[in-house]
Amino acid sequence: MKRCGISPLDLMAWMDGEACSEDAVMKAHVNRCEACRAEVAAWTSSGRVLKDELDAELGPVDELSALRAIRRRIANARDQSLWGRLNRRVADVWLFHRRAVAGVVVAAALGCLTAPALVWWLGQLASRGSHFPLAAVVVESVEVGNDATAVVLQKDGATTTLIWIEPVVGDVDNAHRP
């Protein structure tokens, strides 16, 4: 078969779509040139055979399998994390012991709601001293020097306590204590 001036590389480039600017010229040439047409037919045929053989070897390819594998790895990582395990444990407890969990929550809520009232009541009891009355003023200790004398005047039920210091014992002029 007589060869034309088109090289096999130019012909391959045209088949691969890399000769866009001369596409029409190449197409007209291939239609006219018997050698080029035969070569294009041979390459097309061999490419189809190669694809068929590849498909036969690989079998059916699932395009989403890779995506599915990635998602599976993400799920595994999430399940292995502390938060994931805790979440799963809580979900299991809630699923299988729902009534018990609800009971505990209600009991805790009731306890927390009544606790302030109890604390307030105990505080009132302590401050009012309904059972154990407290003195308004408790004089724990008194010390005076210079031969002075101290007298504590505290009446039952009174809120005022008086500590009277007599600076000099026996000084009649300054003796105001009762």
Next chain:
Amino acid sequence: MSITLTGLETAALLALWTTAISAHAQAEPSSVPVDLRVIYAHSDGTEVDYRVQDLLPTFASLRFTSYVLKSQGAFALSPGTSIRAQLPDSTTLEIATRSVNAAGQLRLDIEIKKIKFKTTVAIAPGATLAVGGPPYEKGALIFALTRPGVAAPSATPSPAPSRAP
């Protein structure tokens, strides 16, 4: 991940929050207000300041006839701190705050160094401690420390005072 609260969980959280606030309210106060009045008691005349009228039943057993308020002040006492007040006779009154005990009484150390007087007292809300005796002009000085608040009924007597050697 979204977090949703059921009605029960919301109630539990609200209850815990209320408890926390209540516990905080019952906690020991950071500072306790007290009022200090310095009174000049003498027997020249019968003048009685209206601001010391509440103390007259206690002063009834004294032999003075006139009570004049020389100065008045308000303080906020915090546990572990102390304050000093200058009395008219140039002596210094020192009040050190110890704590607020379980019964809500404010424990104080009170000292007048000039006359070597020292006492430790616990004062309930609404109660007054008056200390008198130091000579001043023609009579004596009395200072009254009052803790504002609602007074509780008094029943427990104080221990007998001691005397320094």
